[in-house]
Amino acid sequence: MKKKDRRISDIISTVIAYAVLAGPVIILVVVMAFSCYEKVKNTLTFHSPFEKKVYYTIDGEFYHExxxxxxxxxxxxxxxxxxxxxxxxxxxxxxxxxx
Ligand SMILES: [Zn+2]
Structure with missing residues (x-):
């Protein structure tokens, strides 16, 4: 019984240690991903995926559906x-x- 308890607390402390180590890394990755996304969003004009593109030629007068x-x-x-x-x-x- 005592041995089993020991094992569980070992697992818990290992998980906590990993969480403490990985936490700042995860936060950093999330912050970086978010700032990249903001940059990309600012440089590209947003178009809805349902918005249809039209077709054209360089010297053509019209655009086509x-x-x-x-x-x-x-x-x-x-x-x-x-x-x-x-x-x-x-x-x-x-x-x-x-x-
Ligand atoms: Zn046409």
Whole structure:
């Protein structure tokens, strides 16, 4: 009985020792991760994952809802971006407003 008690208190003190040692490390990692996240969040504009990207070509006048739009058929390079990142381009009449 006494031997068993001894073993349990040994385990407890070992766990406490690990917690004391690991505690500051865990806090440091959490703080670092959080500050990194804040930095990344500040440099990138936040876009919801449900926000759809549009497709465009460098010299094209329009942006497109679909990469497969017939107007993009002859374009070699099609880029994608969020709508508000594109200035001076208007929605394509062929793929927008087509349901
Ligand atoms: Zn289009």
């Amino acid at each position: 679909s990469e497969d739009c017939p107007a993009l058929e002859d374009s070699e390079r099609v880029y994608s971006a969020y709508k508000e990142e594109l200035t001076g381009k208007t929605p394509c009449g062929q793929c927008f407003g087509r349901e």
